Amino acid sequence: MWCGVVQMNSQKDVDTNLQVAEQLIKQASEQKARLVVLPEMFSSLGMVGLHQLAVDRFTDQDVLATLAGWSKTYQVFLVAGSVPIASDKDAKKVHATSLVFSPQGKQLAAYEKIHLFDALVGDEKGAYQESNTFLPGSTAKFVEVENIKLGLTICYDLRFPELFQVYMGKSCQVISVPSAFTYETGKAHWEVLLRARAIETQSYILAANQVGIHEDGRRTWGHSMIVAPTGEILAEVTQDKPGLAIAEIDLGLLQKCRDNMPLSKHKRLI
Helix, strand or coil: CEEEEEEECCCCCHHHHHHHHHHHHHHHHHCCCCEEECCCCCCCCCCCCHHHHHHHHCCCCCHHHHHHHHHHHHCCEEEEEEEEEECCCCCCCEEEEEEEECCCCCEEEEEECCCCCEEECCCCCCEEEHHHCECCCCCCEEEEECCEEEEECCHHHHHCHHHHHHHHHCCCCEEECCECCEHHHHHHHHHHHHHHHHHHHCCEEEECEEEEECCCCCEEECCCEEECCCCCEEEECCCCCCEEEEEECCHHHHHHHHHHCCHHHHCCCC
8 A cells, every 4th residue: 555644834724724735635646645644733733722713613514524525535545634623521622633534535533642742842932731722632543444454643642652552462554643743852853763663563654744834933843754664764755845755555564574573472561
């Protein structure tokens, strides 16, 4: 299966972001990608009042219908990076949710980001406090995509290998990592973390990242990439601008990697 990871420079305007996302999905489909991953917050980066935005726009009648329509139009399995979904647990906060749609336009899964980015970063913004806006999820989610098991994560989850080990235990062959990794943390850790997660789970990693300067003052790292179970980078967006990386998932290579070094059978610590 050919897969694509989309790199974007999303801003505050939802409709403009959607137009850019659709064009890149179209390009991926034209390059025979069957599975496409969008970055974190691809449709609304830097917005305030996300709960009201979620109530107004991120519904089955609006943005979610648009996403389902793209999957059907371009005949792809679409991992819609993350979108804000209103919660009935808190009238002010939302869940950062990664949605998966089939080529028939059916929603197959919804994963709520478990690990929230509350951190001090030496960049233009200085500090991030996602817990002021988002509620954490609590459940790992994987989904069948044709003959592939796909594990779902979002951005900061990348720093928590326990989640990836859950997917390894579920025999996932591919793990998606839609992200908005900051420039400073990305420069230091993005590639090494992605390659480590691929090697230790013996899985393909599909990492779609934001890039450039955004309206809320943050700067993101880019370098969206697809990593093989061996740790090899198969495709990468090297330009500091929106783009697309495409690579083929080879299940034969993956199985050979797991057969030659059966990590899951060698585990001693639970």
